[in-house]
Amino acid sequence: MRDFTADHRWLSINTATVRKQRGQDWPLLQILDACAARGIRAVSPWRDQVHAAGLAATARAVKSHGFELSGYCRGGMFTYSSDAGRQAVRDDNRRALDEACELGAACLVLVVGGLPGALAGRPAHKDLAAARAQVAESVAALLTDARERGMPLAIEPLHPMYAADRACINTLEQALDLCDALDPGRSGAIGVAVDAYHVWWDPKLAQQIARAGRERLLALHVCDWLVPTTDLLEDRGMMGDGVIDLRGLRALVEAQGYAGYSEVEIFSAKNWWQRDGGEVLDTCIQRHRDCV
Amino acid sequence: MRDFTADHRWLSINTATVRKQRGQDWPLLQILDACAARGIRAVSPWRDQVHAAGLAATARAVKSHGFELSGYCRGGMFTYSSDAGRQAVRDDNRRALDEACELGAACLVLVVGGLPGALAGRPAHKDLAAARAQVAESVAALLTDARERGMPLAIEPLHPMYAADRACINTLEQALDLCDALDPGRSGAIGVAVDAYHVWWDPKLAQQIARAGRERLLALHVCDWLVPTTDLLEDRGMMGDGVIDLRGLRALVEAQGYAGYSEVEIFSAKNWWQRDGGEVLDTCIQRHRDCV
Numbered sequence: 256m257r258d259f260t261a262d263h264r265w266l267s268i269n270t271a272t273v274r275k276q277r278g279q280d281w282p283l284l285q286i287l288d289a290c291a292a293r294g295i296r297a298v299s300p301w302r303d304q305v306h307a308a309g310l311a312a313t314a315r316a317v318k319s320h321g322f323e324l325s326g327y328c329r330g331g332m333f334t335y336s337s338d339a340g341r342q343a344v345r346d347d348n349r350r351a352l353d354e355a356c357e358l359g360a361a362c363l364v365l366v367v368g369g370l371p372g373a374l375a376g377r378p379a380h381k382d383l384a385a386a387r388a389q390v391a392e393s394v395a396a397l398l399t400d401a402r403e404r405g406m407p408l409a410i411e412p413l414h415p416m417y418a419a420d421r422a423c424i425n426t427l428e429q430a431l432d433l434c435d436a437l438d439p440g441r442s443g444a445i446g447v448a449v450d451a452y453h454v455w456w457d458p459k460l461a462q463q464i465a466r467a468g469r470e471r472l473l474a475l476h477v478c479d480w481l482v483p484t485t486d487l488l489e490d491r492g493m494m495g496d497g498v499i500d501l502r503g504l505r506a507l508v509e510a511q512g513y514a515g516y517s518e519v520e521i522f523s524a525k526n527w528w529q530r531d532g533g534e535v536l537d538t539c540i541q542r543h544r545d546c547v
Numbered sequence: 548m549r550d551f552t553a554d555h556r557w558l559s560i561n562t563a564t565v566r567k568q569r570g571q572d573w574p575l576l577q578i579l580d581a582c583a584a585r586g587i588r589a590v591s592p593w594r595d596q597v598h599a600a601g602l603a604a605t606a607r608a609v610k611s612h613g614f615e616l617s618g619y620c621r622g623g624m625f626t627y628s629s630d631a632g633r634q635a636v637r638d639d640n641r642r643a644l645d646e647a648c649e650l651g652a653a654c655l656v657l658v659v660g661g662l663p664g665a666l667a668g669r670p671a672h673k674d675l676a677a678a679r680a681q682v683a684e685s686v687a688a689l690l691t692d693a694r695e696r697g698m699p700l701a702i703e704p705l706h707p708m709y710a711a712d713r714a715c716i717n718t719l720e721q722a723l724d725l726c727d728a729l730d731p732g733r734s735g736a737i738g739v740a741v742d743a744y745h746v747w748w749d750p751k752l753a754q755q756i757a758r759a760g761r762e763r764l765l766a767l768h769v770c771d772w773l774v775p776t777t778d779l780l781e782d783r784g785m786m787g788d789g790v791i792d793l794r795g796l797r798a799l800v801e802a803q804g805y806a807g808y809s810e811v812e813i814f815s816a817k818n819w820w821q822r823d824g825g826e827v828l829d830t831c832i833q834r835h836r837d838c839v
Contacts, residue, residue, distance in 0.1 A: 370790055373774045381792045387750070416708045418748035419774050419790045429750045456710035458679070458721045482665045482711050484779055498662055498711045500673045 256509050259517070259547055266543045267297035267325035269476065269520035270304055273532040281532050283308040284316050291320040293536055297516045299326045299474075302351060305358070314357050325516040326409060326448065326474045327351070327360035331422070332368040333393035334386045336379040340371070341393075348397050355406050361515065362409040362473045363401065364448050365394065366422050373420040386423045394445075395437055402444050409473040410434065411448040414456075416487050427454055427463035434471055446471035449508060450520065452478050452491055455499040461507055469512035477501055477547055478521045489524035493538060495546035505547060517547050548801050551809070551839055558835045559589035559617035561768065561812035562596055565824040573824050575600040576608050583612040585828055589808045591618040591766075594643060597650070606649050617808040618701060618740065618766045619643070619652035625685035626660040626678045626715070628671040633685075640689050647698050653807065654701040654765045655693065656740050657686065658714050665712040678715045686737075687729055694736050701765040702726065703740040706748075708779050719746055719755035726763055738763035741800060742812065744770050744783055747791040753799055761804035769793055769839055770813045781816035785830060787838035797839060809839050 259265060270286050283304040290298055298317075305313045317324065330351040335341045355363040367390045370378040394408065401408050410430040413422035424430050430447045438445045447467055454460055464472070479497030484490050494501055505517065519539045521527055527535050551557060562578050575596040582590055590609075597605045609616065622643040627633045647655040659682045662670040686700065693700050702722040705714035716722050722739045730737045739759055746752055756764070771789030776782050786793055797809065811831045813819055819827050 370774075373790060376774055378774060378790050381790050383748070383792070414707060415748040416706065416776070416779075419772055423748075425748055426750065456675070456707040456715075456717055458718065480711055482662075482668055482670060484708070487708075487776055487779060498665060498670050498673050500675070 256506050257514075260544050263294065263540045263543050264296060265516050266295055266540060267299055267516035267518040268295055268536065268539060269299040269328065269518050271301050271328070272519055272521045272527070272539065273535050274301070274304060275528055276532045276535070277529055283313060286532065287316045287320055287322065289533055289536055291322070293540060295536070295540070296321070297323040297325045297518070299324060299328055299518050299520070300358070301328045302354065305354065310354055310357055317358055323516070324358050324360035325518045326362050326364045327355040327358060329364040329366050329411075330397070330408075331365040333390045334368040334371045334423070335389065336371040344393060345396060348393075349400050352397070352400055352404055352406050356404050360406070362407040362446075362448070364409045364411050364474065366411055366413060367394070367424050369418060369420045369423050378419070383418065383423055390423060391433055391436070394433060398437055398445055407443060407473055408445045409448040410445070411450055412453055414453040426457055426459070427467065428459055431463060431467055431471060441468070441470040443470050446473040448474035448476060449504075450476035451499050451501055451504050452476070452480060455480060455504065464507045464511060467511065472508050472511055472513040474518060475505065475508055475513060475515065476518045476520045478519065486524065489522045491521045491523055493521060493527060494519070494542040501547050517543060519543065548798050549806075552836050555586065555832045555835050556588060557808050558587055558832060559591055559808035559810040560587055560828065560831060561591040561620065561810050563593050563620070564811055564813045564819070564831065565827050566593070566596065567820055568824045568827070569821055575605060578824065579608045579612055579614065581825055581828055583614070585832060587828070587832070588613070589615040589617045589810070591616060591620055591810050591812070592650070593620045594646065597646065602646055602649055609650055615808070616650050616652035617810045618654050618656045619647040619650060621656040621658050621703075622689070622700075623657040623714070624660040625682045626663040627681065628663040632663070636685060637688060640685075641692055644689070644692055644696055644698050648696050652698070654699040654738075654740070656701045656703050656766065658703055658705060659686070659716050661710060661712045661715050670711070675710065675715055682715060683725055683728070686725060690729055690737055699735060699765055700737045701740040702737070703742055704745055706745040718749055718751070719759065720751055723755060723759055723763060733760070733762040735762050738765040740766035740768060741796075742768035743791050743793055743796050744768070744772060747772060747796065756799045756803060759803065764800050764803055764805040766810060767797065767800055767805060767807065768810045768812045770811065778816065781814045783813045783815055785813060785819060786811070786834040793839050809835060811835065
């Protein structure tokens with residue numbers, strides 16, 4: 256297992272972690288400058304932040320700072336309730352792939368979507384199995400595009416509390432079943448993003464990480480689970496402030512040969528998004544060394 | 548599959564559903580009167596409500612109204628961080644068993660506990676596997692007491708969002724693994740309580756209900772998952788107001804021979820607990836017929 260205590264060379268910052276500080280959007284190019292100034296070597300930007308900054312300008316900044324992208328957030332949201340919706344999903348995910356390629360991302364992270372319409376509070380139906388079938392079909396189609404571009408797809412199983420509205424793939428086992436169905440040869444074209452927040456509770460965590468193996472482990476995301484947690488979406492904790500055995504999780508993925516970045520992704524409306532962005536980045540560096 | 552549309556003979560009311568209306572505790576004996584007045588045939592009371600009303604008085608009321616108890620809520624909270632804690636857990640669960648017997652409950656429902664201390668915001672450690680081992684050991688010990696008394700134990704897997712502080716058994720598969728380890732003969736002494744809210748998201752739901760079979764399916768709890776959900780604990784929805792395919796779930800358990808009650812258990816601080824208790828009960832009856 257790698258020693259993270261001495262430096263932060265394996266730290267990546269998911270840029271949602273500092274996306275809006277004290278009510279103001281922190282522009283992506285400024286976030287990148289602040290990361291580079293701290294010797295952070297990798298980031299994972301969100302699409303809306305990239306679009307706001309401009310894709311070409313972001314690519315230039317990434318190149319000039321010498322950043323690696325531990326992933327690109329995100330494709331997915333595959334479920335639909337009309338033919339037009341289906342085509343829009345397909346087109347949008349192809350664009351996400353192209354952007355990921357332009358930025359040189361290690362993978363395109365997929366948050367697959369829940370019941371169509373649920374995120375807007377108007378679920379079209381209650382058939383979770385049907386939503387899952389749409390996801391499987393959509394990922395299969397996207398995988399063809401992804402193979403052509405040489406861009407790996409990383410399915411991110413989301414915590415079951417997001418099954419209705421954000422992602423109906425909710426366990427590593429379920430994600431890996433889909434990977435195995437679409438890519439039995441374990442080519443590296445499709446795998447999973449293991450996010451501590453989403454999977455830490457799973458009684459089959461160790462077993463499924465071992466099953467995933469090096470070929471399927473495309474990304475590792477960290478934050479922490481607070482007790483109590485006061486909001487389903489925006490109350491994630493800084494590493495060390497909650498109950499997740501982050502070092503134990505990292506040991507599991509590294510035992511399979513994972514040697515990539517540990518990407519910090521924290522949505523925290525009342526705490527970390529209310530602080531100075533530089534302070535948040537400094538804290539991420541320290542906790543990366545002390546707790547991950 | 549039974550027809551629920553014509554009457555509410557298979558409705559049970561978990562008394563937490565109307566425990567505190569508009570900020571005032573609704574005393575258990577009054578709840579029982581209100582249920583009886585509506586032709587409700589079964590209830591599932593919580594221990595603290597029974598203690599407040601008195602065990603003997605509750606038993607008399609149950610008998611005089613002719614209620615069945617679809618379950619008794621609840622035993623469990625098995626995890627501890629000291630020898631004294633371990634003994635206190637054991638003693639308390641034996642008392643819960645005795646109370647369940649006195650009241651003639653169909654089963655003692657077990658919410659197994661999470662990381663010790665986490666519910667009070669002070670987790671003693673982050674070792675979820677160790678907590679799970681304590682649970683397994685404690686359930687094994689309690690099963691001996693339960694067999695002596697002829698009181699079935701119903702392990703209730705709780706939604707993974709409660710893994711830290713309320714229950715570290717989070718899937719039906721995990722609960723059934725424990726049942727199989729402790730009772731390979733499927734004697735009926737131990738099984739599961741299937742609560743729609745906790746398990747609806749599970750990609751292995753149908754498979755694990757089939758695995759459970761009639762001998763392990765001891766209780767069915769219903770409410771609904773709202774989109775959005777604004778609180779992790781007290782924002783459960785009334786049946787029909789959310790996204791759970793309740794009739795589909797009931798079809799799965801009834802296909803295995805489950806022929807017991809459908810128990811309504813709703814924690815709803817901002818909606819249903821703010822209404823008149825009689826209105827809530829009337830709504831439960833209507834939704835039981837229309838949506839379950």
